[in-house]
Each structure stands twice: as structure tokens, then as C-alpha cells.
Amino acid sequence: MSNIIQVWSSYLQPFEFVQLIVLILTVVFFLLAIEYRKLSFAVISFAVGNGFLSLTFFALGAPFVAVFNFSVFSGAIAILFLAAMSLEAPAEEECPEDDDYCEVSTQ
Numbered sequence: 001m002s003n004i005i006q007v008w009s010s011y012l013q014p015f016e017f018v019q020l021i022v023l024i025l026t027v028v029f030f031l032l033a034i035e036y037r038k039l040s041f042a043v044i045s046f047a048v049g050n051g052f053l054s055l056t057f058f059a060l061g062a063p064f065v066a067v068f069n070f071s072v073f074s075g076a077i078a079i080l081f082l083a084a085m086s087l088e089a090p091a092e093e094e095c096p097e098d099d100d101y102c103e104v105s106t107q
Contacts, residue, residue, distance in 0.1 A: 019059050026052040039084040047077040 029049035036042040050073040057066035 015059075019056070022052055022056050022059065026056060039088060040081070043077060043081045043084050046080075047073075050074075050077065 026049055029045050029052060033042045033046035033049060036045060050069065054066045054070040054073075057063075057069060
């Protein structure tokens with residue numbers, strides 16, 4: 001493993017290595033946003049991926065694009081998160097068998 005790092009360090013500068021890691025994390029979080037079955041986890045993964053994308057824009061020397069991306073997508077993700085929470089059914093609590101205070105609803 002250390003040989004791989006030595007080979008990469010001879011080709012990449014430290015800043016380029018950080019950019020590569022951030023780009024890999026961006027792709028990973030966007031793929032997780034696609035693959036998650038639970039909508040709230042997908043929205044959170046999408047938000048983290050957009051944060052890494054904004055960091056990538058900032059590292060590439062486009063701070064205005066990074067700030068615009070972060071501000072627009074943070075508002076959009078807040079709205080998307082609220083919509084996702086309203087669409088999900090509330091989780092039902094399971095009562096332990098020995099609990100006398102747990103109410104059972106009959107419908």
C-alpha cells in the first residue's frame with residue numbers, strides 16, 4: 001500500500017491529491033443518493049454530495065460559483081427534505097410484551 005502512495009505522490013502534488021479525494025467523495029455521495037431506498041437518507045446524501053461539489057468549485061478557483069451552488073442547493077435541499085418528510089409514513093412504535101402502559105390502537 002505504501003508503494004502505491006509513493007508512486008502517486010511522485011505524480012500528484014498534495015493539493016491535486018486533495019482535489020482527487022474530494023471528487024471521489026462527490027461521486028460516492030451522489031451514487032449513494034441514487035441507490036438509497038429511504039428517501040430521507042437519499043436527500044441527506046445528495047446534500048453532502050452538493051457540499052463536496054461546492055468545495056470542488058472553490059478548489060478550482062471559482063468561489064462565486066461555489067457560493068452560488070451552496071446557497072441555492074441548500075435552500076432546495078431544505079425544501080426537498082421537508083417534502084420527503086411529509087411523504088414518508090410515520091414509524092410505528094412497537095411495545096414490549098411486558099409493558100402494561102403501552103396502548104394498543106384498534107382500527
